[in-house]
Amino acid sequence: MEVKWGPVNGTFSHKAHLKRLAALHPRSVKGGIAEWFLPPHWQKALSDFETSGFLWQGEAAIGRGAILFCPACRNAALIQFFRYNSSKQEKVLSAILKSYCDHRQDARMLWSVFDIRVTLPETLKLNKFRFDAGKFELEFIRGKQSITLHRWAPAAVLLSGGDLARFAGTVPEFSEGQPQSLKIGEYDAVEWRKLPVSGWQRIVNRLKISPSYFWYRLWHVAEKNRILGIRSESRYPFEFQLLDQIYKDYESI
């Protein structure tokens, strides 16, 4: 079985994608690729998508599959099954096709990289990332707000002879201010925020290009030997509900 997917810019054409698929195959197969009318149970399983089917036959293998286009998220996908000619497998294939989903229904997106996992609103776009040994960073932006997720390991070594507040002081992005030590659930944490207090300050800060609102939280996940952190900067007041939600969803697996 093979699944390929990608975003579509502009209009989507099933015929053009079938041609592109044919171009990827070796010469012996190229001529053998033909349009195929999807059986009713395939159509039913893929009812959320605009679909077209294809089949091909090579010297050593045969394949059948579907090209899918999702008008909601504008992603196209190709699913094909090799050496598929058994009616016994039909139920399994239908179940696989029915389980295929190319976007979430709750306008959120799952990010899972190495050992970190987080679900973020789709409106947050990945701006930059960095994966060094012992230190990962993912920066997302939305308008004038940036949210950076951090992960350090091994925590036992990084925290030896000190606590999270001391560790925060050693990281340039977290060294500003005096973080407050907290206990959030089972985790030791530190948090710091800098918000314009008076109305006058807020007005002045609106005229500035650089952000005026800063917030970060670091916490120690002892059982995973990790330190996780979220840092946010913005020109406008934070949605603390969003930051709290990210904190709840952000984990080391």
Next chain:
Amino acid sequence: MRVFRKKSGANQLSRTEALEYTPVKSRQITETRLESGEVMIEYPLAVRPWIAAVARRLGGRQDRKQTKKLQLDALGTSVWDLVDGRRSVGNIIRIFAKTHRLENREAEVSVTGFIRQLGQRGLLGLG
């Protein structure tokens, strides 16, 4: 005669082959364990011949050995302690990853980088 010869890839090791090598400590070093548990390595400094010649002409002592000290941090010490002349690089990576609960790939990058740095200073060789 070709002046600019293309580098041959025949001598380059694959990743799998490189991980099978065994790091060995140099015999010319002395290591000291500090109170903090970290290791301090003292190793002879390789002076370039022309610098040595200049030093001789300026009246420097010929028999004097120049040494340098290198203090390893906690993670460096834990890798250094795993180098026993028998464990392969791959084996050291696996133990290091398990001890510190790190991703294998992450441990590989740190351990191989560390071994490379010590190798460049002549403190470790691969056997």
